[in-house]
Amino acid sequence: MEAIPVRIVTRGFGETSRRDSWWVTxxxxxVGLGLFVVYATWAAFQNAHYAYGSYLSPFYAPEIWGDxxxxxxxxxxxxxxxxxxxxxxxxxxPFPGLFRFTCYYYRGAYYKSFWADPPACAVGxxxxxxxxxxxxxxxxxxxHRYFMYVAVIFLFLLAYDVWLATHFTNPQTGxxxxxxxxxxxxxxxxxxxxxxxxxxxxxxxxxxxGLFDEISxxxxxxxxxxxxxxxxxxxxxxxxxxxxxxxxxxxYIRLLSMGIISDVRFF
Amino acid sequence: xxxxxxxIWRTHSSxxxxxxxxxxxxxxxxxxxVLDVVHSIQAQQAxxxxxxxxxxxxxxxxxxxxxxxxPRLMCMTRMSQLNLSEPVTIEPMRTFPPIKDLVTDVSWxxxxxxxxxxxxxxxxxxxxxxxxxxxxDVDRVQEFRKCIECFLCQDVCHVLRDHNKHDEFIGPRFFVxxxxxxxxxxxxxxxVDDLKDAHNIGYCNITKxxxxxxxxxxxxxxxxxxxxxxxxxSRHYDPVTRLLRMFK
Numbered sequence: 001m002e003a004i005p006v007r008i009v010t011r012g013f014g015e016t017s018r019r020d021s022w023w024v025t026x027x028x029x030x031v032g033l034g035l036f037v038v039y040a041t042w043a044a045f046q047n048a049h050y051a052y053g054s055y056l057s058p059f060y061a062p063e064i065w066g067d068x069x070x071x072x073x074x075x076x077x078x079x080x081x082x083x084x085x086x087x088x089x090x091x092x093x094p095f096p097g098l099f100r101f102t103c104y105y106y107r108g109a110y111y112k113s114f115w116a117d118p119p120a121c122a123v124g125x126x127x128x129x130x131x132x133x134x135x136x137x138x139x140x141x142x143x144h145r146y147f148m149y150v151a152v153i154f155l156f157l158l159a160y161d162v163w164l165a166t167h168f169t170n171p172q173t174g175x176x177x178x179x180x181x182x183x184x185x186x187x188x189x190x191x192x193x194x195x196x197x198x199x200x201x202x203x204x205x206x207x208x209x210g211l212f213d214e215i216s217x218x219x220x221x222x223x224x225x226x227x228x229x230x231x232x233x234x235x236x237x238x239x240x241x242x243x244x245x246x247x248x249x250x251x252y253i254r255l256l257s258m259g260i261i262s263d264v265r266f267f
Numbered sequence: 268x269x270x271x272x273x274x275i276w277r278t279h280s281s282x283x284x285x286x287x288x289x290x291x292x293x294x295x296x297x298x299x300x301v302l303d304v305v306h307s308i309q310a311q312q313a314x315x316x317x318x319x320x321x322x323x324x325x326x327x328x329x330x331x332x333x334x335x336x337x338p339r340l341m342c343m344t345r346m347s348q349l350n351l352s353e354p355v356t357i358e359p360m361r362t363f364p365p366i367k368d369l370v371t372d373v374s375w376x377x378x379x380x381x382x383x384x385x386x387x388x389x390x391x392x393x394x395x396x397x398x399x400x401x402x403x404d405v406d407r408v409q410e411f412r413k414c415i416e417c418f419l420c421q422d423v424c425h426v427l428r429d430h431n432k433h434d435e436f437i438g439p440r441f442f443v444x445x446x447x448x449x450x451x452x453x454x455x456x457x458x459v460d461d462l463k464d465a466h467n468i469g470y471c472n473i474t475k476x477x478x479x480x481x482x483x484x485x486x487x488x489x490x491x492x493x494x495x496x497x498x499x500x501s502r503h504y505d506p507v508t509r510l511l512r513m514f515k
Binding site (some may be wrong): 011016017018019020104105107108111112117118121122124125128129130132133134135138139142143144145202203205206210211213214215216217222232233235 | 333335336337338350353356358361401403404407423425426428429430432449450451452454467469470471472473474475476479480488489493494497498499500501504505
């Protein structure tokens with residue numbers, strides 16, 4: 001049989017026979033991610049109201065240099081260029097930010113919502129040329145695993161911040177005492193959601209066991225792979241929940257620090 | 268019985284590849300699928316209407332089409348899933364050359380398959396020439412064997428559909444095929460370099476459209492394409508794993 005050459009008539013931008021509201025999801029993702037990026041950028045440049053007592057905003061954790069008691073090495077170093085803006089968040093936010101930017105879920109989401117590549121499944125695209133992740137600049141998406149390594153370190157640091165958030169100063173005696181406040185719970189939930197997102201990411205799943213063809217011969221990796229796969233099946237859910245929990249934690253601590261609301265102490 | 272309107276793509280015999288919608292009105296009843304409607308129209312109104320079908324049970328992968336713009340199997344799309352108050356469009360798959368009406372030429376897929384390195388088993392595990400595999404390892408690749416080769420995933424993939432990269436990119440169906448071989452515990456062949464260079468897995472930008480349209484619910488992106496991408500990353504883009512391999 002003679003082979004018929006593949007010759008397809010491409011469709012114009014947005015051209016489709018779909019009748020459903022295909023544009024709702026990409027628009028919702030555009031709005032959701034856009035709002036988060038705008039808020040995170042604004043919050044990172046504030047360099048204020050990021051700590052309240054033993055609570056530290058996850059946007060500013062770990063605070064390497066800064067003005068709050070949480071800072072590891074004290075205030076802004078003298079060698080910091082005077083013209084460069086300073087905020088503890090600017091030092092650390094690029095790492096979790098790039099972890100999310102190179103995440104397989106977010107890649108698929110923002111390629112559709114921000115770059116219309118494609119706008120939705122079976123909907124025409126605005127551009128005729130295409131390089132995919134084969135060449136510069138998107139070839140750098142392949143270093144996702146290195147940002148995952150850093151994200152795992154951040155999980156331990158944020159978990160330590162939750163431990164610190166269980167220590168309160170008694171206003172009468174000035175002594176430090178154990179306690180649980182709403183902020184403690186919010187920060188703890190944030191770590192759980194971030195861990196579920198990070199440990200269920202596709203790279204973690206691959207490195208924990210997916211790289212083996214005979215995973216049954218590696219029982220520890222097999223267990224880890226199964227756990228990571230279970231989280232991975234809800235990766236999209238954890239991606240969004242952890243995004244909201246990070247922003248929500250920052251908002252809660254910011255409102256406490258500004259005196260707009262008061263913390264709820266459970267005990 | 269209710270009457271519904273269907274707009275079916277008909278090719279022009281004078282200009283191969285070109286076509287228009289022809290509108291039909293026909294009676295539909297509960298339990299009917301789109302393929303039933305097409306057969307009804309074929310029997311009563313348009314005997315020259317071309318449609319490819321076989322099992323009518325969602326297992327042969329023959330009756331792939333685009334119903335209201337969504338790539339689907341006609342035999343698995345029930346009337347109750349469609350809004351019959353407005354015309355239902357039925358088109359051929361847009362990623363493959365049209366032959367006639369709803370029939371497309373999918374032979375490109377079979378040529379692509381020949382370009383993927385074949386299964387090459389290790390030496391038999393037992394003297395009787397048989398192998399032993401743990402069920403756990405079998406389970407992982409079993410999902411990929413559910414593929415019925417309907418090519419809906421190829422149809423919806425924008426790298427093929429919109430960018431016409433048929434000469435460079437093998438498409439989701441064949442990444443599933445490659446994953447089935449590459450992750451098979453008995454297989455000794457290495458396809459990672461081919462996946463990067465010859466099959467251009469890097470063109471996939473994880474839109475997950477292939478997963479959404481798969482009638483067998485194979486997790487094409489999560490379980491086949493991304494794990495293969497990660498194997499390519501380990502081999503070609505990760506300096507640490509490259510360094511570790513030097514010391515092995």
